[in-house]
Structures are given as structure tokens and as C-alpha cells.
Amino acid sequence: MSHLLEVEKLEVKFALRSGDLIAINDVSFTLDQGERMGIVGESGAGKSVTGFAIINLISKPGLISGGRIIFNGREISSLPDSEMRKIRGNRISMIFQDPMMTLNPVFTIGTQMLETLYAHRDISRRDAEKIVLEKLRKVHIPSPEKRLSQYPHEFSGGMRQRIIIATSLLTNPAIIIADEPTTALDVTIQAEIMDLLQELCDSEKMGLILITHDLGVVSQVTEKMAVMYAGKIIESGKTSQIVSRPVHPYTMGLIKSLPGVLKPGEKLYQIPGMMPNLTEIPPGCAFNPRCEIKEDICSREEPPLVQKESGVLAACHLKN
């Protein structure tokens, strides 16, 4: 059975004057129809780059330098831009991190939503407006007719993110990639937006790739997940399994540092040290300088991503 989306050994590099910088390396995962997946990691781990790589929209001087991305049985990472545009925003939509920056300040909401439809459908203005209103209702925007002629700055952050979600729904995409969709929002609104996303994915049978540093959100929303560290996937599998029985010491650290598992008065756990800069990834396991259980082999050999006892994939020499 073939998957909806298959990412195989994806590699992205940034061609800098000082030499090439590998931003993500050997990243593979799959997504099925209606499946929800989380990609977790610290900032700089390469999770956003992975998201943008799927729709082939990496900022220069970055480029996909290896691997394949197969969507609906078709290799899309090497498509010419004109072909890729038919997929982008149509079959695969993206939701950005900061809703305050994502909408163009000088165009009305209506214009910005309608143009998406016009780009992908041969459709009359009347029909397009009907779809726009329908989607705005879906994301619970009150009296959407009045809202169409308003500018982004007349909306709150949460409202804007709803509008962006509605925009991404316009073409009934197969996959939504959400890059930290709630990070820039107030805590109370974060939950609302996540609930909305989950509800929509269920009702529309959409796949979701949720990119976040927030393991808590991932554990609530997604079915499977991948943990990224220094440009690589170091653990992936079913979310419930990873959250309850993490294998990789880094994942364990992430879970331990979740405030939810604390007893009152206990100090919040913090993984010692910092993720290395992409230019100075240590030899062996990239995590070894911060690892509490490391042995000699860890700084010599890079651990492969293999199946462990619990059924998840993890890249660690020591744990099983």
C-alpha cells in the first residue's frame, strides 16, 4: 500500500560562501490520508526546513540536495516551479507561525482568500466568495460577510490564525503543514486553535504535519511523531508509544522537561547544554556532549536509526 506522502532520505543544504551547510540530513517519514503527525525539536533542529522542503519553498541559498518526496505516487521535489505551484496551497497547504506577519497588511481578507482560489480553480467570483464564506464559518468567524472587506490589522492574532486556517482549507487540501501554528498566540487561544485544527482534520479527512517544539501539543493532537535533533530524525514512531516509553535520551529529556509531569515543588528539568550549531556538529552521535549516559562509542560512531524493542525507530547505540 502506498502512502499519501513519502519523504525519503531528504537532504537540504544551504550553499553559503563559506561552504555548504547541511541543514537536514537523511530525513525519512510517511504520512497517510487523514493521518496526523508531529515533528518535534528545538529551534534550529531542521523541523521548519523539513516543512518548507515538502512544498519546495526553502529560502535561498537553501536547496533540496538529495532524497525524494513522493506525493500521491508522484515525485515532487524536482518538479519545475510552475508544476509545483499547482500543488502548493492547493493539495498541500501551509500555516505559518506568526499570524501577525503572515497576512499582507495592505490587502483585505477577502482579496487574500479569493486569490488563493483563483490561483487554483477556474471559478466565478460569486462561487469563490461562497466557498470563502463557508470556510470562514468553519473556523468559527462570526458574521464573515462583514469581515471580507476588512484589513488584517482589524483582527486579533487568534482571529488571523483562524483566517489563515480557513485560507488553507479553501482548496480542500490533502495535507496541511502547520509550522508552530500557536507559538505566537496567547496561551488561552493556543488550545482553541489546536482544537480547531484537530476537528477540521477529522471532518475533512486531511493529513496534518504539525511542526512544533511543544511535545505536549504533539501528544494531544498527533498519532505519530518524529523527533529531530541537529538536522536528523533521532526517534520516530507512534506518539503514544514515544511519550510513554521514549528510547532516545534526548526524547527522554524533552519529556522530563514537560511541566505536566511535575509534582508540586519539583524543579523543572532542563537538558544540560545547548543544541550544537549546524557548523559544529560533533562527531559520532550529535547529542553525545549533552547525553547523561554516553559511552566511548557515542563520540566515535554515528548511531543508525533502527527499530527498537518497543517498536519505535531510534538512533542510539546504548538503548534498546
Added chain:
Amino acid sequence: MKNHMTRFRESYFFYSFKRDKVAMASFFILLIFLLMSASAPLISPYDPYDSHNIDIMNSEMPPSWYDEGSPEFLLGTDNMGRDLLSTMIYGLRISVLIGIGAVLLQAFIGILVGLTAGYVGGKVDAVLMRVADIQFSFPYLMVAIFISAIFQILFGIGSYEKMAVPLLIVIIGLAEWPVYARTIRASVMGEKNKEYVEAARVIGLSRPVIMIRHVLPNTLTSVMVISTIQVANAVMSEAALSFLGLGMPVTMPSLGSLIKSGFEYIFSGSWWITIFPGLFLILFVLVINLLGDWLRDVLNPKLYKG
């Protein structure tokens, strides 16, 4: 001292200078220009101010490589029979003098106003900056033309021309000080709440001392970048004023007045009187601008975006 030199040689500033060929070339050309203007009496073939050297019979002679030219006058002569090359070098000297003088004056006024406004704040700040803003909203060239027109009528053209150099310095200085005032004020506002100023205040230093000893040095990067561009602007302003007849007289020409005097002869084919001083002026301004661009890129100060 030696320590300073080695530190300079190892600095990022010097490193990027060595890497940038345009900046290096500009710097050396500028250096030549400055040396030329400083040593004009020594290097120019003739003294254009000395009437013994001027023979009206020699007027409008083309450059020496033309048949009608004479090897005595490398670039030909102007309409009054002066050696063009010498007159240009002396003209450059005047342009440089006025340019630098005017920038020193603008910087002085601007820094004074900017520091006061930024540090004292409140009403003083509001009034000073309002004045600067209003003047800034008018093109400086317009202001300069207007002030010089008024001065010329006030003093009469004869005495205006006699005092032209200091007057032009004052005119261009008065026309462009707001650039400094606004930038300095912006950086003072940025600096004044920083801890080191707080600390200086706590140990009981007086306001003027804090401003001059502590805040001012931190604004110097911006001042340096602005000043480079402003010298180019001042030289251009001087040339424009002189071209309009509101600047240096033909008897003691700057590059601008030389171009003006040549312009009347361009229709009769004596292009060199205008074109040589013109190219001289363009090259001079160009290298200053290129250096200014480079300085801005390297030092990257927060300039006031007007």
C-alpha cells in the same frame, strides 16, 4: 602608539578595507586629491591668481594634444587665458576647503543641538527638533540658495565675493545641520538609558560631562559615516551655488565657478573649460561617495531614516 597601530592592522575595519578594492582605490584617489589641494602652490604649473601669468592672448587654447594647443598648457587655457590645470587645482583647493569647513560647522551645530535635545528632552527637545524637522523638510540646496541670495543682496556683490569662502562655509553649514542633529539625537536617545550612563549619573558626574565624555563617543560612528557623505554634499552644494553665481567669483574660481565660466564657451566648441573641471569634480565626489557607502556598510551605524 605602536600598540594602537597593530591593533588597527588586525581590526575588522582594516581587514574589510584591504579586501574591498573599490574602497582602497577610492581612498587612494581621495588621498591624491587632498594632497593636490593641500600643496596646490607647489605642484601647479602656474599661479592662477597672479595676473603676471595671465595673458588674454592665450585664452581658450585647447589641450596640448590638439594642433592649436601648446605644450605650456597641458589641459589648455580658460576664457581668461589662465592655465586650466593650475586653475583646476586651485579650484579643487577652494572646493575642499569649503567642503570640509562647512561640514565641521554643520557637525558642530548639529551635535550641539542633537546632544542638547536628546539629553535634556522635554520641551527643549520638542522645540529644537521641530525646528530641525521643518528645515529638514525643505531641500538643503534650496535653503542654501536662499541664504546665499539674501547674503549677496545684504552685503552687495562686491563684498560678498571678497568674503566668499567664509560665507559659503556658513551658508552650507547652516543649510545642512539638521542631518547631524537628528542622527545624534536618535543615538543619544538610544544611549542615554543604558547602564553606563546610569552609572555615570550615580557617581555624580554633571550632565555636560556625561554627554561629552560618555554619550558623544558612542555616536561617533554615525557622525563619521554622515560626515563622509556630507563632505561630498557640501562640495556639490558649493559647486551648485558657484554655478549660479552665488558662490566663488571667477577671479578666484572653485570648480563650480570654473564650470560656469566655461559653459558660455561650450557652444563655440571650447568644451575643455567646462568638461575637465566637471570630470574633476565628478571623480572627487564619486570617490567620497564610494568611501561613504563602504564605511556605512562596514560600520553599519543606526542612521536616522528620514
Added chain:
Amino acid sequence: MFAFIVRRITQALFVMLIISMIGFAIKNKIGDPVRDLVGERVTPAEREQLRDKLGLNDPFFTQYSRFLKNALQGDLGHSFFYKKPALSVIVAKAPATIELVLGAAFIIILVSLPLGVYTALRPRSFFSRMVMGFSTLGVSIPVFLTAIMLIYIFGVQLNWLPSYGRGETVDIFGNGWWQSGFLTRDGLLHLILPCFALASIMLPLFIRLIRSEMMEVLETEYIKYAWAKGLNPMRIWLVHAFKNTLLPVVTVFGVQIGIMFAFTILTETVFQWQGMGYMFLEAVERSDISLLIAYLIVVGSVFVIVNTVVDIIYGFINPTVRIAGRT
């Protein structure tokens, strides 16, 4: 929005008041209205009598308020040379200058928009580098030199284009006021060199401005989002990015149009263009103070009005400014 407009207009009036005060102070100090009216052949006793009659011995502020009152009624003094009200002299010269500025503005828009956008989209291409190189060179050439070189090349050497005067003009309103060069072939030919010369000062600035604003906009999240929506590149560049680029450019353009009026003094001198700038220099040579002050006030008002209108228009296009004005 209304509050914003009111505030902006109050500011403008305040600036005008200051300009008029400066103008009056200069006139009061060095002008000689008696000479403006009767010339120089009068005895000192007659002069004194006239001065009293004209109120020239009144206190400063009495005279200033009189000056202001007259100015508001369109009386900006009497030109000594033309023996006419100063304002009517200026009004008669204005069309020539306005056509020059309009022609130059047209050239600037026509050239700088495509070049600015192109150099922003393809910053590394050979053509873009050429454009940027020329624009650095351009800012270093004084406008009168550009004008002279244009005359020398196209007028004297190639003899393609006329190099001075306005050529054949047409009376637009039938009352002899607005003689336009836009409507005849000869008039247009005469406009080409002066307009290009005047445009040359602003072109490098605008190309750089449009380029840097556009490059900044292209880096924003909302442009990236527009790409993610799968929009056509032309729509992203020419609609999304361009409109955001235009906002700051429009403001600067308005201000620069005003600045171009200052440079008309230089351009008109070189091309012997019978406009306000040419008139201004003649007035300086003739010590025609009243005309000078009238010029100061007229050009000052043009400036203030242009700046104010531009700000208000900017408020209309940019929704965020409007909100700021409302509160």
C-alpha cells in the same frame, strides 16, 4: 482619519506661519518698498514721508500682521523690476516650471519603477550590477553638469535636440497664461533635455529606494506565505510585493517632487528656461527683494502643501496609519 487630517493641516499652517515670518523679517531688514514703488530718484525727505505713509515705521508686529493679511489676500508685494504685483509675475512663470517638473516626474516613474523592481528581483544579474553602478555614479554628478553634458552631446555635437528655451508653445486656456510645450512637437523636443537633466538627480535615488524597499518586502513572511498559497510569481511580485513597496516610495516621491522645484533653479539656468527658477536668479541679480520673498513664500507653500497632501494620501492607502490617526 478626520483627526489625522486636522492635525496634519494644523502642522502645515504652523510651518507656513514660520516661513512667512522669516520672509517678512528679511524683507523688513533689507527690502526697500519705497524703491519698489517709486524707484531711486526721490529726496530723503520725500522718502521719509512715504515711509510713514506706508506704515514702514510702525512696530515690527504691526507690520507683520499687515503683511500676513495682505499675503492671505494674495498680495505678496510689488516687484521692483517688473513693476507688477510679485505674485502675478510668479504665476506667469509657473507653467514653464510645472511642465518641467511634470516631465521629469514622468521620466522618473517610467524609468525607476521597472529598473528598481528588476534589480530587486535579480540583484545578482549583470544588468542589475550595471544599473547600480550607474546610479552610484549618478548621485555624484551635479545636475548642472548633467545638463551641460546633455547639451554638449545632443545639442552641440550631434545636433539632435534643441538645447535652450521652450520652443513653440500653445496657449491652453485662451487667456495667454498657460503656454504649454506639451502639445507641439517642437515644444516636446525642447522639453526632452531639461526634463532628463532634472530627472537625473532623482533617478539614482529612486532606483535604489525602490530596490531596497522591494528587497525588504520580498523577505517578509507574508510574501513567503503568498508563495505557499501557490500564487503566480507575477501576482506575488507585481501585486503583493509591489503595493507594499509603493507605500514608502509614494511618500518619498511627494517630498522629492518638492525638492525638484529647488533643482529647477539650476536646470532652468542651464537651459535658459523661462520659469520660476530663472526668474529667481534674475531677481537676485536685480536685488528684487519683494519678488524673492514672494518666491520664498510660494515655493514654501508648494512644499508644505505637497508634503501634507502626500501624508494624507499615505494615510488613505496605508490602513495602519489611518488607525493611528483615529485614536
